[in-house]
Amino acid sequence: MEDSKISEIEPLIKSKKYAARKFDKKWILLILSALLIATFAISFTLGRYAIPLSQLFEILFSKLFGFQATWDATIDTVLFKVRLPRLLAAISIGAALSLSGATYQGLFKNPMVSADILGASAGAGFGAAIGMLLSFDPMGIQLMSFAFGLGAVAITTIVSTIVGRGNDSTLLLVLTGMVVTSLFSSAIALIKYIADPDLKLREITFWLMGGLSAIRMSDLKIVLIPMVLGAVPLLLLRWRLNVLSFGDEEAQALGIDTSRLRLITIICSTLLTASTVSIGGIIGWVGLVIPHLARMLVGPNYSILLPTSLLVGGLYLLIVDNVARCMFAMEIPLGILTSVIGAPFFIYLLMHGKRGWV
């Protein structure tokens, strides 16, 4: 009797320890959230038109309680028409790319995979380039970009299904994704080649480099819908992504309908990636590097990895965008900056991280 009691209690204690460790990791989410909010507040004050933090709080306070505006109308425009949408866009794009990158790394069982592996970015870039070539308005360009991003991934999925004759192989999906990406990149090059070099070519090239300087609140509001539609299912299904990273057969044997789960994750990730490209252009490296950084912080369990990636991604792009707009007299395209920072940072992670894949 005594013995059986002990054997009942012991695992309970052990599992409490386990739960405690999980709880520690939850603190990281709290800290990251606090960091994100603090950085967000500070970012408001940064820029060519510097606004001290104290004045920012004063303004926010007055706004909140409906006091009379005592400040310059220019400040109002700078803060709420220019900076607010831009900061929010940086956070949501960084979060979306990291979320989709982390998901794909599990889905394809490959830590070298990024958010654009199935052609979403190249497709979205092509759509935007066509929109600019045909002189669409900003909303039209955004829509074209989003639609072509989804289209490119649809092509990848359908072609790989046909090639695989029903056997759904993730390797085939990645290879087809490479082909589709390359095809759309060539198509972008072709459009650049025929575009008017003084007007269109400049616009297309600049857009493809990625940047958030032209973002308006109205654009952001629209693109938040597909972003939320993509993010919520992934966050809900996040524990199952662990099982998926052990490969199709094992996941099936453990009770997962892999074809369906894979389709859902691909649709969600594509919604996220295509949304980011449609408002911010092609911003590379975020979806590759951030999941690694998050994995270093909290380990590979998707239950905690996915929310961590989301927060770290938002924080990262917010900071990088601050650098892009404040560091030099001329704004640096965000996509260039993320690559310049991302590439050496990735090498650093490779040198210091705990690597499970070698």
Next chain:
Amino acid sequence: MKLEINNAVCGYGSRRIIEDLSFVVESGEILCLLGPNGVGKTTLFKTILGFLKLQSGEILIDGNNIEKWPRNRLAKIIGYVPQAHTPPFPFNVLDVVIMGRTAHLGPFASPSKRDILIAEEALETLNVSFLKDRIYTEISGGERQMVLIARALTQKPDILVMDEPTANLDFGNQIKVLEQINRLSKSGLAVFMTTHFPNQAFLCSTKIIILQKNNEFKMGKVEEVITEETLKATYGIDVRITSVKNQNGENINACIPLLN
């Protein structure tokens, strides 16, 4: 619990690899599948686990045809122990074992405290609780195999399907895994496993199927099926079968290959 295969035809696409195979495994039995490389052991396995479509025939669990069963229903009855491999991410051992609960959890659910307890219990059963907080990618092959068995036990299955559970293990670990398989079967599980070593079949199986080339199979009790003639016909090598006594005075057969 009874797993029944009737007149199974297995293969890829239009290629038939196994034709008209029938057998039964019940609770408490260990069925070993023996046969040379390329004869269709893996194909048979994948078909039973539902990775490949059965081309003809039927698979029944307690008399119910499993053809239309959803994955999570099958996973609650059949636990699969694959050959140990390294996943791309350094998961914690306990996290790996808890994945066995997948079929019991709703699609949006994360494991609860109860699931954690079941996983810890499975590690305890196999005497490998000390691995709990280690990193799955950093433990040895033998330990990884134990973790995968623990994961399958966490599914709370009635049937264990094991693909060469002793592959790539050192001699000691091979025997430790066999001991565990014997214990699990005595506790009421039905075990279906493949192996490359007739001696392992002598040590733990109650039944055996030998798949030979040209779609011939022999099945029955181990001592009756594994003979010098059958092994010659199956693998094309000469062997002698001898017998030794174990600590309880029971006869244990062993086969010794003769080199030319």
